[in-house]
Amino acid sequence: MSEPLRLGIAGLGTVGAGVIKIVRQKANLLAERSGRPIEIVAVSARNRDKDRGVSLSGYDWEDDPVALATRPDVDVLVELMGGSDGPAKAATEAAIAAGKDVVTANKAMLAHHGHALALAAEQAGSVIRFEAAVAGGIPVIKALTEGLAGNEITRVMGVMNGTCNYILTRMQSAGLPYDEVFAEADKLGYLEADPELDVGGIDAGHKLSLLAAIAYGVQVDFASVALEGIHRITKEDIKQASDMGYRIKLLGVAQMTGRGLEQRMSPCLVPDTSPLGQLEGGTNMVVIEGDHVGQIVLRGAGAGEGPTASAVMGDVIDIARGIRFSTFGRPATGLVKAAPAMGTSPAAYYLRMTLDDKPGALAKVATKLGEAGISIDRMRQYSHESSAAPVLIVTHRTTPKPLALALDAITALDVVADTPVALRIEEV
Amino acid sequence: MSEPLRLGIAGLGTVGAGVIKIVRQKANLLAERSGRPIEIVAVSARNRDKDRGVSLSGYDWEDDPVALATRPDVDVLVELMGGSDGPAKAATEAAIAAGKDVVTANKAMLAHHGHALALAAEQAGSVIRFEAAVAGGIPVIKALTEGLAGNEITRVMGVMNGTCNYILTRMQSAGLPYDEVFAEADKLGYLEADPELDVGGIDAGHKLSLLAAIAYGVQVDFASVALEGIHRITKEDIKQASDMGYRIKLLGVAQMTGRGLEQRMSPCLVPDTSPLGQLEGGTNMVVIEGDHVGQIVLRGAGAGEGPTASAVMGDVIDIARGIRFSTFGRPATGLVKAAPAMGTSPAAYYLRMTLDDKPGALAKVATKLGEAGISIDRMRQYSHESSAAPVLIVTHRTTPKPLALALDAITALDVVADTPVALRIEEV
Structure with missing residues (x-):
């Protein structure tokens, strides 16, 4: 030996x-x-x-x-x-x-x-x-860098912060508000010393930027990850999403578009019948899509002594076996800096807002969406006791730019009581 | 270059x-x-x-x-x-x-x-x-041989024949009998020239024996895989399993027990909320359990031009990169032949049989189970129009040996109209 x-x-x-x-x-x-x-x-x-x-x-x-x-x-x-x-x-x-x-x-x-x-x-x-x-014990770096190296990667997605997934699934299962479950998670020691790293999506964003660098042969560019945390998700959002057959996940998505590299880490709606939608608790999941392989789903513990040590040892054994290749799977000198492209890939959106209970309020909102070229798939106004009416809208596919314009216009309306929440419905 | x-x-x-x-x-x-x-x-x-x-x-x-x-x-x-x-x-x-x-x-x-x-x-x-x-485009050989090499593998499981999973899920979703869905699959070109390779579990058994060799550092031993096909699964089995919260899958399981290596490829019940239970259609899934990493689930297309070519290219790229190690992850000269151990690991079982509609028939069956030391968790006799009553029994955990004794004794009873079907309920 x-x-x-x-x-x-x-x-x-x-x-x-x-x-x-x-x-x-x-x-x-x-x-x-x-x-x-x-x-x-x-x-x-x-x-x-x-x-x-x-x-x-x-x-x-x-x-x-x-x-x-x-x-x-x-x-x-x-x-x-x-x-x-x-x-x-x-x-x-x-x-x-x-x-x-x-x-x-x-x-x-x-x-x-x-x-x-x-x-x-x-x-x-x-x-x-x-x-x-990335993703604790799941051998996802290996799968992406080696096993799937014969593919052009078309999309990488992941639920890669177990704490956020714990909070969101616990809000769903127990019907509890965000603040209460956040406090629970804190008590259980699930949160980083700076909880923003978890609930702000930063930790998961770090991971996404590493996957994107490998997948698309570009320089790691965490600064270009569009980050949005889970702070504004209410138990009502979760309930309403659930009623429509969706789950809300802090989902990272990286894809190369015609205009550059899109990297987002944000709460999204995913179908409750999809592997991502079915992911409960602190477990992690990474979904890799390649032009030949189709969709590969990897699931496992994303943190903890055993899983993380298992991943470390996988790398150590590789080195012991003499396995050597470039850090991100291609020579570093050849890695270009991708143009960051946000908002190019279209999707349907879930919008939640509170309207003053006045005649014509809903019409004003619908008009602003129409003016931005956004058509409405579904709209619900919930029964309410106060003078503020919770309203939920699901749009047809649109892109973030017209959506942002519409949201600005809606926010400026005198009938809107708060800044609307907009969540992307990711097609998975 | x-x-x-x-x-x-x-x-x-x-x-x-x-x-x-x-x-x-x-x-x-x-x-x-x-x-x-x-x-x-x-x-x-x-x-x-x-x-x-x-x-x-x-x-x-x-x-x-x-x-x-x-x-x-x-x-x-x-x-x-x-x-x-x-x-x-x-x-x-x-x-x-x-x-x-x-x-x-x-x-x-x-x-x-x-x-x-x-x-x-x-x-x-x-x-x-x-x-x-193994499992088409899913990089499972790589995960097991390399990524998880720091673990003692405690169990490897998989749904690794897409055709069988297609047949079983189609029987469920369309409520069709086995023969009809088999004919459909044949027409769609899903079946091997010798369909026994698929529905008899042989193809999936081949794959299981390869995973077992890597996982446990033993010589490949396909001859010791206990094979059971899906021929005897009825749409009623699927319905009844579903009513109890289970799905029926052609599931391969390899685990090292105190008495040797257990390798089985057989129809099993798994919880419908588990990743294996949720696997529909022709997709494959492999579940790897390690002492440090816990449970890793890998899912993707198990066949087809693109996925299989992707897997081939992953290996080719590895070789191009100079990655070289033993075929089954350890020196071949050091691989021992594991003693085959069947029937050592306990499980609950689903039993289905048809009894003559006579007083005391059910009691006779229950007595035989009791004599073999098997206790009953649930028992149902379904309403029926003919003189033969379909009976379903879920046992508490038992081992295959007493179960085989009980089934022999039950088959010999004069009130039993057919050979009972016994399906393992795998804890996943």
């Missing part, structure tokens, strides 16, 4: 502990599958004395992750610290400069610096692997 | 034509992703003059697939002829002996000869890749 592959692990949170458990418990299995032993030689974290439920004996300790990354006896830096900049980026850059390979779970770092890191890795002859950065 | 990877394609049916289309239409994309051009140098098929809707210009023709496989200018034999033996096996063996790599869609050949071929490839330094042999 060949020389061992020697890991340096930076970051000993849940995932780091999970990786150590697998390496310790499965030495034989890993060696059999990799063709060589996999060993941990050194680790690094902020706090040396914390009990992580796993033995660190036999591993050298490094206070400085950069020192860990550049140790002569480390072949692969396993970067599990997180954070787009700071120590994670410093250690990754140092590892690459030292000719090491990098396995990381860090979606924020790659969303912001993925292209620069890929260029550096290419120049140094290093590989960067990041299966754990 | 490096030297081109040169393919020889044996077999120009639907999938072969699909592969040629991708290589011709996507030369630039493939070269970018692979790091080198992918070229077809020669092809072989039974009939040279057939119109396949794709140009063969620029390719040498070989009448003999073995001659194709051993051409000095061929790096990879793409074997798309099918058939467990004959020309497919001869060409594959010849290619390996000549030090070529092999990409094949041939589940029958690998189910029967996979271990011998893997040994030969290992000795010759060749790789055999077979993504297209």
Whole structure:
């Protein structure tokens, strides 16, 4: 059997502990599958004395992750610290400069610096692997970069933030308002320290930008992801969507259009009979559509010690097997910056607004939609006790530009009590 | 850019034509992703003059697939002829002996000869890749062999014959009997020349044996797959299962138990709310359960030109990228032959039988179950017009051995009009 592959692990949170458990418990299995032993030689974290439920004996300790990354006896830096900049980026850059390979779970770092890191890795002859950065245990980076590499990707979609999906499905099943379920999720420890990362769609947006870079052979461009969080979704939206046969999901969609790359992370309606519509709780799902393969759906746990450590180990075993290719599946020097194209692909929309209960109010709204060239598929005014009438409109297919014009005009009407909510109905 | 990877394609049916289309239409994309051009140098098929809707210009023709496989200018034999033996096996063996790599869609050949071929490839330094042999376009071989390689696999399940799933879901949606839907499927060209391959579970059983070999690090052992087809499923079974919240699927399950490897391909009941239960029509689904990753579900088209060609090209691109590892994910010389263990894992069962409408008939059946130590969860006797009463029983968890004893005893009763049907209720 060949020389061992020697890991340096930076970051000993849940995932780091999970990786150590697998390496310790499965030495034989890993060696059999990799063709060589996999060993941990050194680790690094902020706090040396914390009990992580796993033995660190036999591993050298490094206070400085950069020192860990550049140790002569480390072949692969396993970067599990997180954070787009700071120590994670410093250690990754140092590892690459030292000719090491990098396995990381860090979606924020790659969303912001993925292209620069890929260029550096290419120049140094290093590989960067990041299966754990997207959708936890689901081997979606591998499927997209390798398994489906014979396809032009026509669309990539995903529910990739388990916390948001938990909140939305719990609002549905328990009939509870957003604020209450948000508080529940917080109590259960489901939310990031900055909850905007979850409910604002940022975390899922990071992931989408990585999938888009692979799918379309372009530079990662998180800044161009149109982000919209789930804050404004009410339990009534969920109920009304459900009545029409839809579920509301925080859905990421990336597609290349004639005018450029569209990347959106926003609450959308999807049919309740579709795999995305049927996805409940904290589970993740990624849907990949290719010109030859058709639609491939991948589903699994998007977070947690075991699933994320499983993804990290998949990458480590690949490197141990000698599997090496470009970070985003094509030479980094050849990746162009896609023109960001928002609002080109048409869809039907769900609109919700509150109108003053006056004669002609509904007609005014309908007129504004008509003036923007948007025709109405369905409209409902719900019975109400106050003087404000909840109104729900489903449009026929339109594009975001006329829709935005219409919404501005509607918002300016004297009969409209609040800013309308518009949710895309994604055809899946 | 490096030297081109040169393919020889044996077999120009639907999938072969699909592969040629991708290589011709996507030369630039493939070269970018692979790091080198992918070229077809020669092809072989039974009939040279057939119109396949794709140009063969620029390719040498070989009448003999073995001659194709051993051409000095061929790096990879793409074997798309099918058939467990004959020309497919001869060409594959010849290619390996000549030090070529092999990409094949041939589940029958690998189910029967996979271990011998893997040994030969290992000795010759060749790789055999077979993504297209299992579940069409779904990159499941890759997920299992690579992405999830950090896991002990606890169970692999799959609906991997689209024709059977089409028949079963059509029986449900249209309320039609098996024979009628079978005839429909035949007319639509969904059935293999020998329909037993589909409805007898053989084709899906081949696929299951390949997944089991990878998952558990054992020699492929198709002969030990317990096969049961869908012939005996009635529309009443489907209706009654549905009433209880289940769907009937031709489900493959492989799991390693304390007593050996269990491999079954049989009609099972699964909850209608599960991803497997929700799978309709000709789509395939594979469920992989690992000790760290939990449950991963993969879904997509299981057959057809585009999806299968996509899988073939994924393997070809891997080889072009220099990705090389053992056929079944571990050195073939180290693969042991697992002891086949049937009937060790417990489950609830659905039993359907027809009883003579006589006093005490039901009691006799219940007694036989009790004598075998099987307790009853639910029992229904349906209203009927003839003198034969349809009876449905759902047992509590039991194992196949007492169940077989009970069924023998029940069949021998003078009140039972036909051989009872027993379907496992798989917990998914």
